[in-house]
Amino acid sequence: MESQKKLRVFVRSPDLGLPSRSLTLASDLTLRRLKLSFVPQSVLSQTLNLDSLYFSLNGKPLIDSSSLAESGVPGSSTLTLRLRLRGGGGDGGATGAESRDCYLNMYATKKPDKVDPNETRLSKWTTCALSAEPLAPPCVIDRLGNLFNKEPLVEALLHKKLPKEFGHIRGLKDMIPIHLSPIPGAADSETKFQCPITGQEFNGKYGFLAIRGCGHVLSIKALKEVKSSACLVCHKEFLEADKMVVNGSAEEVAVLRERMEEERGRLKERKEKKVGACLSGTKHAIDGILENGKKDGGGKRFKAVDMMPAHATKEVYASIFTSSKKSDFKETFTCRSLPLGRN
Numbered sequence: 001m002e003s004q005k006k007l008r009v010f011v012r013s014p015d016l017g018l019p020s021r022s023l024t025l026a027s028d029l030t031l032r033r034l035k036l037s038f039v040p041q042s043v044l045s046q047t048l049n050l051d052s053l054y055f056s057l058n059g060k061p062l063i064d065s066s067s068l069a070e071s072g073v074p075g076s077s078t079l080t081l082r083l084r085l086r087g088g089g090g091d092g093g094a095t096g097a098e099s100r101d102c103y104l105n106m107y108a109t110k111k112p113d114k115v116d117p118n119e120t121r122l123s124k125w126t127t128c129a130l131s132a133e134p135l136a137p138p139c140v141i142d143r144l145g146n147l148f149n150k151e152p153l154v155e156a157l158l159h160k161k162l163p164k165e166f167g168h169i170r171g172l173k174d175m176i177p178i179h180l181s182p183i184p185g186a187a188d189s190e191t192k193f194q195c196p197i198t199g200q201e202f203n204g205k206y207g208f209l210a211i212r213g214c215g216h217v218l219s220i221k222a223l224k225e226v227k228s229s230a231c232l233v234c235h236k237e238f239l240e241a242d243k244m245v246v247n248g249s250a251e252e253v254a255v256l257r258e259r260m261e262e263e264r265g266r267l268k269e270r271k272e273k274k275v276g277a278c279l280s281g282t283k284h285a286i287d288g289i290l291e292n293g294k295k296d297g298g299g300k301r302f303k304a305v306d307m308m309p310a311h312a313t314k315e316v317y318a319s320i321f322t323s324s325k326k327s328d329f330k331e332t333f334t335c336r337s338l339p340l341g342r343n
């Protein structure tokens, strides 16, 4: 009978580092039973159970519940017991050194030339993106969701020393003041700030939004749970477009960038419209003057001051139309009327 047929197979397990064995097995033995007898109990643990192992024949995975005969295992063949890797795996990429613990140790050991992504993540939430100093009020956020201490950012902007990556920060308008809620007595904590509503720490493990306008920084969770268009701290109303994702993903940053460019485009359009209206107004005036000039028979050159309203001084009125006169007003770092926010 078929079921009594014996097979001689060679079983190896490079993934577990077990000694290879040559076994004579009944062809109706299921692969699961074979696994049970082949793998010593001492190897199994909470993280490594029989389900994390599977047999393969010539690279093809076999089903546990099938017998050797059903799986088409011929005599004198080699079965390989493999470790199923989380997230795919079974791709034959594992080597003899790799028990699960080896994997964990491998990832636990820091590679000196690689930046720990956790550290990068944390530093983005605890330090100024420009100066790398710990975040300390007054803080601002740029229109792409990067966090800064205000002072080094303003200084770099004034001295035109902003690195290219922050080229989108053109003026004070592009720095949104924010209020971070401190964690009381958080000297030893990895972060000093938290969501004032949920208490979630400001360390990159949770999503946060800064509200443009009032500047309060809240966890996404808080804003989701309380469906409100008013700030949960100061109750000031805000629009959807006022929500700025802090240290967002590439996609979220792309959305913020698009919004920034859109707003800049709108502003430019408005300015152009204004200038356009002004120019056409002047043009009519000029036409009027020229008409008059023709009537008078004189070729008089138009000067803005000719249309000066009564009581206006010549210089001031002319200055509306000309930029030739240099202002002797000196801009300084502490000066309130910085021309930076002009755009």
Ligand SMILES: [Zn+2]
Pocket: 211, 214, 215, 216, 231, 232, 233, 234, 235, 236
């Ligand atoms: Zn607020």
